[in-house]
Amino acid sequence: MTSHEASDLSSYEEHVLEQDTLRLWLRLLSCTTLIENQVSSRLRGEFETTLPRFDLMAQLARSPEGISMSELSQRLMVSGGNITGITDNLERDGLVERTTLPGDRRAKLVHLTPKGRIVFDQMAKVHATWIKNWMGQLTELEQHQLYLLLGKLKRHVSASLEE
Amino acid sequence: MTSHEASDLSSYEEHVLEQDTLRLWLRLLSCTTLIENQVSSRLRGEFETTLPRFDLMAQLARSPEGISMSELSQRLMVSGGNITGITDNLERDGLVERTTLPGDRRAKLVHLTPKGRIVFDQMAKVHATWIKNWMGQLTELEQHQLYLLLGKLKRHVSASLEE
Numbered sequence: 411m412t413s414h415e416a417s418d419l420s421s422y423e424e425h426v427l428e429q430d431t432l433r434l435w436l437r438l439l440s441c442t443t444l445i446e447n448q449v450s451s452r453l454r455g456e457f458e459t460t461l462p463r464f465d466l467m468a469q470l471a472r473s474p475e476g477i478s479m480s481e482l483s484q485r486l487m488v489s490g491g492n493i494t495g496i497t498d499n500l501e502r503d504g505l506v507e508r509t510t511l512p513g514d515r516r517a518k519l520v521h522l523t524p525k526g527r528i529v530f531d532q533m534a535k536v537h538a539t540w541i542k543n544w545m546g547q548l549t550e551l552e553q554h555q556l557y558l559l560l561g562k563l564k565r566h567v568s569a570s571l572e573e
Numbered sequence: 574m575t576s577h578e579a580s581d582l583s584s585y586e587e588h589v590l591e592q593d594t595l596r597l598w599l600r601l602l603s604c605t606t607l608i609e610n611q612v613s614s615r616l617r618g619e620f621e622t623t624l625p626r627f628d629l630m631a632q633l634a635r636s637p638e639g640i641s642m643s644e645l646s647q648r649l650m651v652s653g654g655n656i657t658g659i660t661d662n663l664e665r666d667g668l669v670e671r672t673t674l675p676g677d678r679r680a681k682l683v684h685l686t687p688k689g690r691i692v693f694d695q696m697a698k699v700h701a702t703w704i705k706n707w708m709g710q711l712t713e714l715e716q717h718q719l720y721l722l723l724g725k726l727k728r729h730v731s732a733s734l735e736e
Binding site for chain 1 (some may be wrong): 591
């Protein structure tokens with residue numbers, strides 16, 4: 411085999427590898443999008459709310475002490491402008507409130523109101539049954555394998571970003 | 574064991590199952606979002622383009638014969654309004670064009686221009702190396718397992734929607 415043939419072969423193998431990983435990524439993306447769209451449409455149909463509102467309330471539910479707007483943006487991985495709009499919206503509906511820390515009027519914390527907590531808990535309960543029904547189609551072993559594989563992928567991607 | 578205790582136990586087990594499947598879903602979502610955000614920021618940094626523009630061009634690249642707007646919307650799983658805006662934008666940049674079918678002036682097909690094809694191919698090549706670097710952190714066996722597990726999940730979710 412000449413060196414020219416060897417390089418052709420290896421670039422062909424490279425190409426196959428790329429196609430395989432691309433197919434894997436497209437499947438990861440379409441699987442997530444399928445579930446996300448379904449959650450989104452059911453939240454709209456059953457609770458007249460949107461996925462971004464639900465996600466924001468879920469973050470607040472996990473932090474009863476309140477979260478700053480910048481922390482919220484980071485956790486939700488979207489732009490600050492959107493977060494402000496959604497928060498305004500939820501505040502108007504009496505589901506969240508912004509409070510000022512004593513001694514620092516600039517540092518506002520957002521948290522769920524008692525009404526917001528009740529509304530969120532109701533939605534979260536139903537949301538959990540949707541997810542359980544979908545994920546529960548895999549055996550427990552398969553769920554565990556998927557959990558570990560995604561964990562490994564996530565760690566590797568995060569690590570590669572820090573390099 | 575009284576029947577009351579038995580029902581407590583089973584509702585506890587139900588709860589654990591729900592928490593496990595919810596954790597699995599959140600990991601699937603965060604893993605996908607991590608990669609998607611990274612792709613989005615690199616497309617912006619290296620090609621001054623956005624992920625929705627890239628995704629739309631990718632669909633057109635796969636269908637050289639052209640796609641109708643409604644088909645594009647379906648494939649990209651977003652609202653028609655967005656697709657129209659992105660298409661207008663790409664058309665203004667000379668990357669895509671709308672053509673009318675002879676005999677049916679209403680049925681417009683969108684496709685890449687020759688310039689659009691060149692620009693897309695360059696981006697797609699670099700995009701494929703990003704994905705290969707991330708996914709390639711898993712062994713080939715792990716990639717294969719992940720591909721099969723996601724396929725099974727996707728099939729089950731799709732099937733449950735048709736019920």
